[in-house]
Amino acid sequence: xxxxxxxxxxxxxxxxxxxxxxxxxxxxxxxxxxxxxxxxxxxxxxxxxxxxxxxxxxxxxxxxxxxxxxxxxxxxxxxxxxxxxxxxxxxxxxxxxxxxxxxxxxxxxxxxxxxxxxxxxxxxxxxxxxxxxxxxxxxxxxxxxxxxxxxxxxxxxxxxxxxxxxxxxxxxxxxxxxxxxxxxxxxxxxxxxxxxxxxxxxxxxxxxxxxxxxxxxxxxxxxxxxxxxxxxxxxxxxxxxxxxxxxxxxxxxxxxxxxxxxxxxxxxxxxxxxxxxxxxxxxxxxxxxxxxxxxxxxxxxxxxxxxxxxxxxxxxxxxxxxxxxxxxxxxxxxxxxxxxxxxxxxxxxxxxxxxxxxxxxxxxxxxxxxxxxxxxxxxxxxxxxxxxxxxxxxxxxxxxxxxxxxxxxxxxxxxxxxxxxxxxxxxxxxxxxxxxxxxxxxxxxxxxxxxxxxxxxxxxxxxxx
Amino acid sequence: xxxxxxxxxxxxxxxxxxxxxxxxxxxxxxxxxxxxxxxxxxxxxxxxxxxxxxxxxxx
Numbered sequence: 001x002x003x004x005x006x007x008x009x010x011x012x013x014x015x016x017x018x019x020x021x022x023x024x025x026x027x028x029x030x031x032x033x034x035x036x037x038x039x040x041x042x043x044x045x046x047x048x049x050x051x052x053x054x055x056x057x058x059x060x061x062x063x064x065x066x067x068x069x070x071x072x073x074x075x076x077x078x079x080x081x082x083x084x085x086x087x088x089x090x091x092x093x094x095x096x097x098x099x100x101x102x103x104x105x106x107x108x109x110x111x112x113x114x115x116x117x118x119x120x121x122x123x124x125x126x127x128x129x130x131x132x133x134x135x136x137x138x139x140x141x142x143x144x145x146x147x148x149x150x151x152x153x154x155x156x157x158x159x160x161x162x163x164x165x166x167x168x169x170x171x172x173x174x175x176x177x178x179x180x181x182x183x184x185x186x187x188x189x190x191x192x193x194x195x196x197x198x199x200x201x202x203x204x205x206x207x208x209x210x211x212x213x214x215x216x217x218x219x220x221x222x223x224x225x226x227x228x229x230x231x232x233x234x235x236x237x238x239x240x241x242x243x244x245x246x247x248x249x250x251x252x253x254x255x256x257x258x259x260x261x262x263x264x265x266x267x268x269x270x271x272x273x274x275x276x277x278x279x280x281x282x283x284x285x286x287x288x289x290x291x292x293x294x295x296x297x298x299x300x301x302x303x304x305x306x307x308x309x310x311x312x313x314x315x316x317x318x319x320x321x322x323x324x325x326x327x328x329x330x331x332x333x334x335x336x337x338x339x340x341x342x343x344x345x346x347x348x349x350x351x352x353x354x355x356x357x358x359x360x361x362x363x364x365x366x367x368x369x370x371x372x373x374x375x376x377x378x379x380x381x382x383x384x385x386x387x388x389x390x391x392x393x394x395x396x397x398x399x400x401x402x403x404x405x406x407x408x409x410x411x412x413x414x415x416x417x418x419x420x421x422x423x424x425x426x427x428x429x430x431x432x433x434x435x436x437x438x439x440x441x442x443x444x445x446x447x448x449x450x451x452x453x454x455x456x457x458x459x460x461x462x463x464x465x
Numbered sequence: 466x467x468x469x470x471x472x473x474x475x476x477x478x479x480x481x482x483x484x485x486x487x488x489x490x491x492x493x494x495x496x497x498x499x500x501x502x503x504x505x506x507x508x509x510x511x512x513x514x515x516x517x518x519x520x521x522x523x524x
Contacts, residue, residue, distance in 0.1 A: 341496035
């Protein structure tokens with residue numbers, strides 16, 4: 001049996017577990033797709049073919065021996081290259097980190113996916129040090145959009161978006177500090193989950209902004225997203241932010257539960273401004289499908305975005321201060337100049353941003369007493385052209401690079417769980433955020449699953465392959 | 466003509482031993498202007514004196 005390019009993770013795992021397909025065949029098919037298509041997409045920076053084949057053979061041996069295999073048996077996956085992969089330096093999209101010693105051990109989330117039977121096939125391109133919304137990278141070249149290779153994949157997890165959107169692998173992992181899972185999901189037309197802050201371990205991944213960093217999965221179906229997420233849950237003493245109070249909360253068994261009992265509202269104010277018509281259309285389709293008519297203003301969301309920006313630029317600068325001193329010419333100049341400026345922001349502004357964050361968190365907690373789900377755009381527009389510098393939002397010219405995430409930043413700022421769902425508009429898809437209260441990933445995934453069943457959201461097949 | 470932020474950039478550059486080459490200065494200044502504008506937006510928002518920052522240290 002050969003794999004179709006768009007075979008989902010759950011289809012592969014079922015076929016492998018039932019002996020209809022070998023894990024090695026699934027792995028070889030993914031490696032062949034990468035070889036064939038990635039010359040155009042540029043989503044992979046490392047292909048771990050030997051490791052993948054060895055892992056796949058081990059799964060096939062377990063099946064032959066009658067052993068029980070995990071829910072992701074034989075499913076190929078790849079990770080943004082800020083995840084530690086044993087034997088590779090964790091480059092985090094940079095030139096500088098290539099000089100690091102190879103990692104001794106995989107990131108926790110890789111270990112957990114492999115424990116569930118998944119097969120790591122490589123590491124993925126990303127914006128330098130994750131300070132990016134475009135997916136462009138001066139060292140490795142840009143990740144390209146699978147629906148139009150002249151356009152951005154989105155960032156900073158650009159390779160993750162491109163690889164899943166291009167159907168090279170059914171599952172990828174990325175990170176999201178201000179929108180870096182949700183933006184590539186939107187531009188590449190796939191599903192992405194940014195879990196609650198602290199839900200998934202970040203151990204052995206390269207950081208950016210400790211108080212805002214999240215890790216999460218990308219997939220071409222909600223079931224795959226939930227399968228990957230469920231396999232990665234659990235406490236981890238190696239990440240100080242990882243929850244010790246929440247037990248495992250599997251979402252896959254709950255996906256098909258009805259959503260008719262949920263109170264769903266449209267995020268107003270900030271979230272209804274600075275939008276191209278396609279973003280308005282996407283939110284409208286989702287709201288109509290869910291019967292949502294209530295609009296809830298999210299107070300001070302623009303200020304929340306500003307505070308997230310301040311915390312990001314200053315914490316990021318602090319992280320890279322010594323590299324900025326010693327190797328400034330080895331940075332992407334655009335990243336370097338933002339980080340240097342970040343180092344110059346007066347400390348009281350950062351403290352006030354963190355205090356405002358607590359105030360804002362309380363406002364959203366109040367909203368979630370009467371609402372289960374908020375709907376908001378994921379990006380202001382569909383994927384811009386590679387290299388595009390400015391775009392026009394509500395009559396004002398803004399730099400693209402810093403402003404693609406204006407609708408994602410006020411949400412990750414307080415760590416709310418979000419599923420980005422792809423609305424398959426023509427000629428390009430665009431995402432919508434399904435936002436739930438803290439720790440209620442199950443609700444966001446349920447709503448995404450219902451929308452998928454209705455046919456309102458779907459990962460379109462990549463064009464031109 | 467020197468821009469208003471140039472003296473500040475020079476001072477912080479020295480204080481942090483952080484190099485800012487002349488060719489980078491316009492971009493650093495432009496980024497700093499954005500950060501300070503957004504920082505002012507946060508600063509303008511009145512908060513009670515007893516507001517705790519979002520991350521709270523636990524001993």
